[in-house]
Amino acid sequence: MSRCKKREEGYDNVHSPESASLFNPRALSVRTVGFDPEVKRDDVTRPDTHHLTFIRVRDQHKINMKNKNEILFEGIKLERNQTYLNSIYTQLYIIEGRSKGVNEEHEVLQMEKIPRTQRLQDTSFYCNDIFKPFPEPEYVEKDKIRTVLTTGIAGIGKTVSVQKFILDWADGKANQDVDFMFVLPFRELNLIKDHRYSLHKLLLDFHPELKDLDSKIYEECKVVFIFDGLDESRITLTFSDNENVSDVTETSSVGILISNLMKGELLSSALIWITSRPAAASQIPSKYINRVTTIQGFDEPQKEEYFRRRISDEDQANRIISHIRRVRSLHIMCHIPVFCWISSTVLQKLLKDDLSAEIPQTLTEIYIHFLLTQINMRNQKYEERDPDELLQSNREAIVKLADLAFKELMKGNVMFYEEDLRESGIDVSDASVYSGICTEIFKESVDQRKVYCFIHLSFQEFLAAFHVFYSCVIKNMKSLELFLNEQYQWYCSENFLFELLKAAINKSLQSENGHLDLFLRFLLGISLLSNQGLLLGLLRYIEDSWYSVKKTAWYIKYKIKSTSNAPLSADRSISLYLCLLEVNDKTLDQDMQECVKSGNHSVKKLSDAYCSTIAYMLQISEKTLDELDLKKYNTSDDGRRRLIPAVMNCRTALLVPSCNNDLQDSYAKLLFDGLKSSHCQLNILSHNDLQDSGVKLLSDGLKSSHCHLNILRQQGLLHTKHTKVQACLNPSHLRELDLSCNHPGKSVRLLSNPYYRLDKLKYVQH
Numbered sequence: 001m002s003r004c005k006k007r008e009e010g011y012d013n014v015h016s017p018e019s020a021s022l023f024n025p026r027a028l029s030v031r032t033v034g035f036d037p038e039v040k041r042d043d044v045t046r047p048d049t050h051h052l053t054f055i056r057v058r059d060q061h062k063i064n065m066k067n068k069n070e071i072l073f074e075g076i077k078l079e080r081n082q083t084y085l086n087s088i089y090t091q092l093y094i095i096e097g098r099s100k101g102v103n104e105e106h107e108v109l110q111m112e113k114i115p116r117t118q119r120l121q122d123t124s125f126y127c128n129d130i131f132k133p134f135p136e137p138e139y140v141e142k143d144k145i146r147t148v149l150t151t152g153i154a155g156i157g158k159t160v161s162v163q164k165f166i167l168d169w170a171d172g173k174a175n176q177d178v179d180f181m182f183v184l185p186f187r188e189l190n191l192i193k194d195h196r197y198s199l200h201k202l203l204l205d206f207h208p209e210l211k212d213l214d215s216k217i218y219e220e221c222k223v224v225f226i227f228d229g230l231d232e233s234r235i236t237l238t239f240s241d242n243e244n245v246s247d248v249t250e251t252s253s254v255g256i257l258i259s260n261l262m263k264g265e266l267l268s269s270a271l272i273w274i275t276s277r278p279a280a281a282s283q284i285p286s287k288y289i290n291r292v293t294t295i296q297g298f299d300e301p302q303k304e305e306y307f308r309r310r311i312s313d314e315d316q317a318n319r320i321i322s323h324i325r326r327v328r329s330l331h332i333m334c335h336i337p338v339f340c341w342i343s344s345t346v347l348q349k350l351l352k353d354d355l356s357a358e359i360p361q362t363l364t365e366i367y368i369h370f371l372l373t374q375i376n377m378r379n380q381k382y383e384e385r386d387p388d389e390l391l392q393s394n395r396e397a398i399v400k401l402a403d404l405a406f407k408e409l410m411k412g413n414v415m416f417y418e419e420d421l422r423e424s425g426i427d428v429s430d431a432s433v434y435s436g437i438c439t440e441i442f443k444e445s446v447d448q449r450k451v452y453c454f455i456h457l458s459f460q461e462f463l464a465a466f467h468v469f470y471s472c473v474i475k476n477m478k479s480l481e482l483f484l485n486e487q488y489q490w491y492c493s494e495n496f497l498f499e500l501l502k503a504a505i506n507k508s509l510q511s512e513n514g515h516l517d518l519f520l521r522f523l524l525g526i527s528l529l530s531n532q533g534l535l536l537g538l539l540r541y542i543e544d545s546w547y548s549v550k551k552t553a554w555y556i557k558y559k560i561k562s563t564s565n566a567p568l569s570a571d572r573s574i575s576l577y578l579c580l581l582e583v584n585d586k587t588l589d590q591d592m593q594e595c596v597k598s599g600n601h602s603v604k605k606l607s608d609a610y611c612s613t614i615a616y617m618l619q620i621s622e623k624t625l626d627e628l629d630l631k632k633y634n635t636s637d638d639g640r641r642r643l644i645p646a647v648m649n650c651r652t653a654l655l656v657p658s659c660n661n662d663l664q665d666s667y668a669k670l671l672f673d674g675l676k677s678s679h680c681q682l683n684i685l686s687h688n689d690l691q692d693s694g695v696k697l698l699s700d701g702l703k704s705s706h707c708h709l710n711i712l713r714q715q716g717l718l719h720t721k722h723t724k725v726q727a728c729l730n731p732s733h734l735r736e737l738d739l740s741c742n743h744p745g746k747s748v749r750l751l752s753n754p755y756y757r758l759d760k761l762k763y764v765q766h
Contacts, residue, residue, distance in 0.1 A: 053213070054213070057209060057213045058179055061180055062170045064207070065166050065181060068166075069167045071084065072085045072160070085160070085167060088306070089160070090305045090309060092297060092298065093299055093302070094161070094294070095125075096292070097293075128164075128165060128174040130148045130150065131175075132145070133145055146271055147264075147289050148271075148272070148289070148292075149274045149276065151294050152277070152296070153277060154456060155336045155456045155457070155458075156296075156297050156336055156337065156338075157295055157297065157338075158228070158229075158276075162183070165226075165273075166181050175224075178271075180221060180223045180224070181224045182224070183206070184206060184258075185229055186228065186232045186234075187232050187415065188206075189233070191451065192205075193234060193235045193255065196253055197251065197252070198247075198250055198252075199245075200215040201251075202254070215249050218270070219248075222269070222271075223267070223271070225261060226273045226275075227274045230277075230280050231279065231280035235258065237255055237259045238255060239262075239263060239285055243260075245260045246266055248267065262284060264288070298334065304321055306340050308321075310341075316348065320343075320348070320351070324343065329581060333363065338456050342366065345370060346366055347360075349373050361584070364521070364524075364525025365531060368535060369534070371398075371462075372387055372391070374437050375391070391536070391537025393537075395537065398538060401424075401437060401438060401463060402463040404416070405454060405463035405467060406467040407424065408460070409464045410482065415451055418452075438452050438454055438455070439453055458518060461518045465522035465523040466522075466535075469526045469527065469539070472496065480500065483504055495551070497542055497544065505520060505556065508572075514572070514575060517575040520575070521582045524582050525583065527542075527549050527552075527583070528545070529541065553580055553585040560577065560588065562609075563605055563607045567608040567609060567638070568608070572609075573609035573616075574613060577616065589617065592617050593617070596614065606635040610635075614643060618646040618650070619646055624649055625649060626650070627652040630644075630654065630655050631654065653685050686711075709734065710734065711736040712736070738760070
């Protein structure tokens, strides 16, 4: 128990009940239990001033933290846009652990390529419990969780989870053993990264209410430091032993103070919570992290709960939920809470104006309507204006914001400063008007410098795509230099737009991590005549755009289907497939469905990229495939391997690609991790040549309590020296086990154990 707690409990029989809040004048009076009238007044025990100050500061700190965190602003930071966090907060899935290695792939694409059956795992916990150890028998005190790293993509709910964590503490609902919670967002720390501070002085700048607190109190109390947004940090963190700081009054750079806090050199008893997007998480050595958690967003019930909490009109909520379920791109993106907000903002506005309104079907349509909604909100009197007139009157400002979005996206920046805005010709004094699009982060007590970012990375990519299309319309070649081909002047071509889109496709395919993929999808979407019509106040029609888009769709299908070109990666193949959906081209989708349904699969050889898109289509389908038989597909061995992820959404899988081929470890792990999911639909797995590592992975997957595989036919050889591993292929849910061509040896006695419920067992006897 902390000394602060001991002191406070020691005075429980002295203070009046109102002493929990020293803003009550009666709290300063002294009362004794069992008061003896013969005892002189001078002998009455009185609380010391130090302790009273501590309680007063702590209570004021809680009040301040409650006031800062109980309101959630959505879009423009105006009173009409504020919402009480508790009224709309929907619990997120937070799981322990993360995938190995640093995934630098585009975050939205990470979310989209993971199927609905695999995205969310079953073991999750509430954000208030991140410092609590799981009740495991092997847990001992030395395993205390001091430092937690929480990762998640942009907009997934990291900052809101921090806000809820603080609010529940300030409201007395959770973590009441904590005396103080200190929030130090990296966005704001960046503004003072070149300054020198002691930790005590730094905390005073962020939390002025601490001014009367003795600096020694930090060691005596239980405190939590929250560092939000490591991915936004422009501070160098140093974890070497060269510069150690162990005293809260010792002055050093901000980076060294933070590093020493995380290492435990400074305030070793303090709890540390760090949030970050995945790609930046490796900045902190793993030895200083006791727990890693990942926020995975909303599952299906949580999505629905969010919309019902936010939309009071039940009929309207039902229609919006139903529509999102039907539109594949929207359905997937709504795992991200910030996209739920964007979608609900747009759809509520459309249905309010016209109950029979045509609801957007693509990401680009949603984002165009969101742009219109945010610009309309600029008029604080809510006077409705014609959309074309509205866009025309704001054209200059939007074009400049789009220029900023494009320049910073190409540099890889998601945070920028006043000088960046000025470089794009944006009047800094007017920038806050567009805070529904470009959010201003400002803290007066720390620095007078402002930091800006777009409402979400995807919106920055949307505006960047608009910038490129607008440059195409006005023939601004300087802005298109990224896509120019030096060998010929394609911008003089009659098919100017097609050449631009083709160049953008080729540029995006060169990216290993997909950083241009969503930008490309928006660029194609804006090229549609229908979407140009929505943006008519900003730009004029490109007359031949319908032909250019049609030709571009053909080019995309050629890139996916061609077996003569260098094979595309699975991720790039899926990205191109989603681009087709963005321009409402369903022909490839229809071809793939016919290919899957046909009894005579693949007369023409299928490319590896085509197999990747088939697997993705099957994964995200609402319907479960009855049987996936790889040998029916006329493709390469690698193409068949690319089909393997589809087993997550099929009932029977026959995976023998060829007589001399084995499942490589990476594909085997993908398959057998899927067996652990409670959402896996697979009932029958057949005929696979497994190496030693593959057998172990299979055994691990089968042992999961979530696996419901009924039939395993392993007629190919189990290439393993560990015959006991074969005994692990007999969990209680298996009814038929075929080990033909295998010699289980003595382990057959384990395989026929009456504990198991096998109806059929086949193997080779000696």
